Amino acid sequence: MRALTYEGPYRVAVRNKPEPKIEHPQDGIIRVTSAAICGSDLHLLHGLIPDTRIGFTFGHEFTGIVEEVGPGAQGIKKGDRVMLPFQIFCGGCYFCTRGLTACCDNTNPATDAATGIYGYSHTMGGYDGGQAEYVRVPFIGVDAEKIPDDVDDLDALPITDAFTTGYQAAEMCNLRGGETVLVLGCGPVGLFAMWSAWAMGAGRVIAVDHIDYRLEFARNWFGVETLNFKELDLVTTVKGMTEGRGADATIDAVGCEAAGSPVHRALGVYGKLEAGSPQAINFAIHATRKGGTISLMGGYGPPYNGVDIGTFMNKAQTMRTGQASVKRYMPHLLEHVRAGRIKPSKVFTHRVPLEQAPQAYHTFAQKKDGCIKVALFPNGTLH
DSSP states (O other), X not given: OEEEEEEETTEEEEEEOOOOOOOSTXXXXXXXXXXXXXXXXXXXXXXXXXXXXXXXXXXXXXXXXXXXXXXXXXXXXXXXXXXXXXXXXXXXXXXXXXXXXXXXXXSOTTOSSOOEEBTSTGGGTOBOOSSBSEEEXXXXXXXXXXXXXXXXXXXXXXXXXXXXXXXXXXXXXXXXXXXXXXXXXXXXXXXXXXXXXXXXXXXXXXXXXXOHHHHHXXXXXXXXXXXXXXXXXXXXHHHHHTTTSOEEEEEEOSOTBXXXXXXHIIXXXXXXXXXXXXXXXXXXXXXXXXXXXXXXXXXXXXXXXXXXXXXXXXXXXXXXXXXXXXXXXXXXXXHHHHTTSXXXXXXXXXXXXXXXXXHHHHHHHTTOTTOSOEEEEXXXXXX
């Protein structure tokens, strides 16, 4: 089969690899119909995630058709059209039974830092991802979510990660109605966090980025106010917009490659002397009011970086974080899509066959050609 493979920092290629096989009675095999490039895939591409091995297949956002199921898989059958949460989870451990599928104990036993994730290095379990013609799906009867007939693949695809992550990010702000929510980053997760904040009753949503076309996309899609942090002092400006206090809640939808501090970029992104740049977290701490909430959904790797924890503590802020427990939100977000409240496929500005994935990675990473998000098609006609 054809699959995107990691060739070393800043290099990926589409290669021939053996087709996956059933390895466990609860496994399934999926023929991938659509996959997406995620902003967190860029952390892998840029060598920021430990133990990303040569030849490894990326991709944790994908939909497909069930081709084969193991003898222990229940509730799913060959021919079903499904989407998969980006985490792999067992459904029966302490955390899964409490809805915390992002904390599953059994799919990445080598560490308690994360559960298994498709296509996200051996630190996250070493599971090949879905930017390929076929993918092995552990615990398919538990993990897979059937896609309703009236939902297109590309409207389902963001629910596997970006939409759900943005939704949980807004939920963690604990909005009660009327709050000012600051969203750092106008990539896909930030965009879906903006929609979700409005849906949960925010009175005002302010989006921050430094790429003009991304800010324009956010304004046009969701009617948010926008700030380019390269053109102003972000913290002073936000306080000036909020009677001197700061935002009630701030969502970090950027993660470890945040711009805004040459020193932190040099230390964390280029020098690998800290776990990426903490600039977005620090912006959040300083731009959020005392007693406010910071929702941290941007991707960060272990172990340490230069977070201004003293200011955070003295401002009596709350920080909530974690990988999104995707499965518990899937039915609810499908309801929003089927009701016409949002069309998630609008986030895909670029749609290309799998063979063009290496070029698409670099277009996405370099923020060229108005790229917000890329959809890949390993097995058929572009949608």
